[in-house]
Structure formats: C-alpha cells, structure tokens
Amino acid sequence: xxxxxxxxxxxxxxxxxxxxxxxxxxxxxxxxxxxxxxxxxxxxxxxxxxxxxxxxxxxxxxxxxxxxxxxxxxxxxxxxxxxxxxxxxxxxxxxxxxxxxxxxxxxxxxxxxxxxxxxxxxxxxxxxxxxxxxxxxxxxxxxxxxxxxxxxxxxxxxxx
Numbered sequence: 628x629x630x631x632x633x634x635x636x637x638x639x640x641x642x643x644x645x646x647x648x649x650x651x652x653x654x655x656x657x658x659x660x661x662x663x664x665x666x667x668x669x670x671x672x673x674x675x676x677x678x679x680x681x682x683x684x685x686x687x688x689x690x691x692x693x694x695x696x697x698x699x700x701x702x703x704x705x706x707x708x709x710x711x712x713x714x715x716x717x718x719x720x721x722x723x724x725x726x727x728x729x730x731x732x733x734x735x736x737x738x739x740x741x742x743x744x745x746x747x748x749x750x751x752x753x754x755x756x757x758x759x760x761x762x763x764x765x766x767x768x769x770x771x772x773x774x775x776x777x778x779x780x781x782x783x784x785x786x787x
Contacts, residue, residue, distance in 0.1 A: 628656040630651060630658075630674050630677060631641050634682070644658045648650060651678050651681050652678075653677055654674060655675060655684075656676075656680035658671045658672075658674035658678060659675050661675075662675055662692065662755060666695070666737035669696050669700045669703070669706075671691075672692040672696035672699070673696045673705060673709060674695065674786040675688075675689065676688075676691075676692035676693035676709055676710075677693075677705075677709040677712075680693075680709055680712050680716055683716055686713060686717055688718060690710075690713055690716045690739065691708060693709050693710050693713055694710070695708060701729070702729075702733045704729070704730050704734040704735070707730040707733065708726075708734075708742075710724045711726040711727050711746070714726065714777045720750045720754055723746075723776065724747065724750060724751070727743045727746055727750065727781065728743075728747065729745040730743035731743045731744055731747065731776070742758050755778050
C-alpha cells in the first residue's frame, strides 16, 4: 500500500510530497527486511528496487534486486517498468530499450503499454541524436588534430 501510494503520486495527487516520500521510504525499508528473510521473494525484490528507484537512492542495490526479480519473473511488466525507470535514473538510455520492449509485450493495461511505447520512441530518438552529435564531435576533433599536425609540420613544434 505504501509503495502504491508513491507510484500513484503526480501533479493531480492530493497527497503532499513529504508524505509520499515517507511512505516510499518505509516501504523500501520493509521490502529490504523481507528480502533478508527470503531473497527469492519476487514481490519483495520488485518492491525494494522500485522504492529505491522512486527515491533515487541506492540505485546499485535497486538494480540488483530488480534484475533478480526479473530473472524470477521475466514476463512481469511491473518489473520491466521499474527496470526501465531505474536505467533512466542511471542515465543509461540504451539499457532502457529491452525493458521498454518487454513492458510493451507483457503489459495488460493500455496505459502502461502506451507509456512504454511513447518512452521507447523518445529514447530511440534521443539515442539517434546523441550518436549524431558524438559523430560530429569526433569528426571535428579529427579535423583539429589534422590541422595541428599540418601546422607543426610546416612551422615545427614550439619549444617550451
């Protein structure tokens, strides 16, 4: 219940941000305790990873928990949504793609599928733009190095 209240927060929510943060923090703590008792509990692994992702806290542990949950239940769309959000928080857009694709494949509600499809389009567009800019930067760097080499060839290196 605590985690669900955090997942449902947004601009239209009547709950205060502090209340939501407190609830998600408590949920994270309790899911962590559940994992300590049974590290194969898919719900506890998902809950811990999701709560940590929402709080943007302990993302490495969140990733370990979510990957463990994903291995136990690879067709669970809630886990793939959480993994996509985790990769977003970690600023790893390339790694979001398989989880977004799984969300589209396995989600049973239209809203989640739609979110995943729209996010996938945005992520792919971002990656194309990023790669284009990286290629332009590489070409500019090579051109600068070439010009510097020609200058040094013509005028020799300056002595220090």
